[in-house]
Amino acid sequence: MSAKVRRAPDDPRTGRDGVTLSRFCHSLHNPVNEAGDKDSVGSRPRKPLTVIGEVSSMKHPKHKLRCERGRRRMKANDRERHRMHNLNSALDALRSILPALPEDAKLTKIETLRFAHNYIWALTETLRMNDQYGHTAEHLQVSADLRSPSSVSSAEWDSASPAESGYVSSAEHDPRNSYTSIFLQSQNVSKH
């Protein structure tokens, strides 16, 4: 299984723009410092950087323009960070409506997407079969299972599309398949 990254809220990699911008402006004045010096958090030592307000040569129009570019970059970084946070929030929301999993088993991004894909597929199949055969006690029970398959591990749910695996066609080929078998088979498709 994949490693689950647990990053503290005060992770040093958050909110680094102050450093970045100063480095950006600094590197424009000191191009040598740019090579191999991607991130201040890295293990490689970094030369002390000039804080943006302390760039004396900023008075020069050229340098002012360059740091204006740096400020735009900083704003773009901020937007990008915000955009990715929104994306992660959406993923969290998606995780929250998926069937319950063991508390410490947070799905990765790709697992969440695959899980959701399969879950939607299973629900769709349930509806389709309901339409086709009508409601019975067994069907309703399976529908309930679909809503809360607490006994299903994330690894079992995290699988490639049932349709891609050829499962759908086989299910259609044998209309006697119960919802239970559909549900179980949907979990047994191979990964990727």
Added chain:
DNA sequence: TAGGCCATCTGGTCCT
């Protein structure tokens, strides 16, 4: 230690 996952930065492209 290698590999997986992740956050962030960055430059390019497209859209409004």
Added chain:
DNA sequence: AGGACCAGATGGCCTA
């Protein structure tokens, strides 16, 4: 012009 989106690069953290 500025923002949104995207993909590549980079480096940290964690687990096997």
